[in-house]
Amino acid sequence: MQVALREIGNCVIRRCDLSDLISTMEINLKTLPEHYSDYFYESLLAELPEAFLVAEVDKKLVGYIMCKIEYGFSNFKKLGFVKKGHVVSVAVLPEHRRKGIGEGLVLEAIGGVKLKKSDELYLEVRCSNSDAVKLYEKLGFIIKQRLKAYYRDGEDAYLMAIEFAY
Ligand code: ACO
Ligand code: ZN
Numbered sequence: 001m002q003v004a005l006r007e008i009g010n011c012v013i014r015r016c017d018l019s020d021l022i023s024t025m026e027i028n029l030k031t032l033p034e035h036y037s038d039y040f041y042e043s044l045l046a047e048l049p050e051a052f053l054v055a056e057v058d059k060k061l062v063g064y065i066m067c068k069i070e071y072g073f074s075n076f077k078k079l080g081f082v083k084k085g086h087v088v089s090v091a092v093l094p095e096h097r098r099k100g101i102g103e104g105l106v107l108e109a110i111g112g113v114k115l116k117k118s119d120e121l122y123l124e125v126r127c128s129n130s131d132a133v134k135l136y137e138k139l140g141f142i143i144k145q146r147l148k149a150y151y152r153d154g155e156d157a158y159l160m161a162i163e164f165a166y
Helices: 018-031 038-047 101-115 130-138
Strands: 004-008 011-015 053-057 060-073 081-092 120-126 142-147 157-163
Touching (some): 018 053, 101 120, 101 130, 120 130
Parallel strands (some): 081 120
Antiparallel strands (some): 053 060, 120 157
């Protein structure tokens, strides 16, 4: 049983449990063309439970966000080598969108990667995915690069990132 990190109406955002992974994978299959192996979900949950979160309404999962921590070149500093959170995937079921759940998931994931003292958080998003781009911009992410043919179907991605101060 995980504690509620945030409540948005009747929706609770909390950390993911192992027993939530099947539902999380189902939401991913319904909402995004990028899919992952069960092993990948398990390893993200084991490595960064602070930023693998789910959104629950009436005991059913309606959204998730999962992240990892990486070490690499800064998206902000010219010569910096930094600890970066990476949003691997976030999604909310269509019938639960536009209620602030996606925003709540990203905000709590920011809190999770900050617990691990990350300097930055970044993600890739399809250039055509204006809903998601708007969400990230609302929360302070900045478009840092355009990644040519990043997706399997050839579409470009924006690399978006946010920098933290402690
Ligand atoms: N139209 C315009 N702006 C939007 C829309 C929309 N349809 N959806 C979200 N936004 C923006 C708005 O700025 C909104 O703030 P506002 O309500 O004050 O205007 C802000 O995002 C927050 O909206 P939420 O209600 O919190 O977002 P929601 O719960 O609907 O989830 C999400 C957004 C996750 C992008 C959802 O649309 C979704 O699951 N899409 C399919 C999966 C997806 O594209 N995931 C992201 C891929 S990139 C990645 O995973 C790293
Ligand atoms: Zn990525």
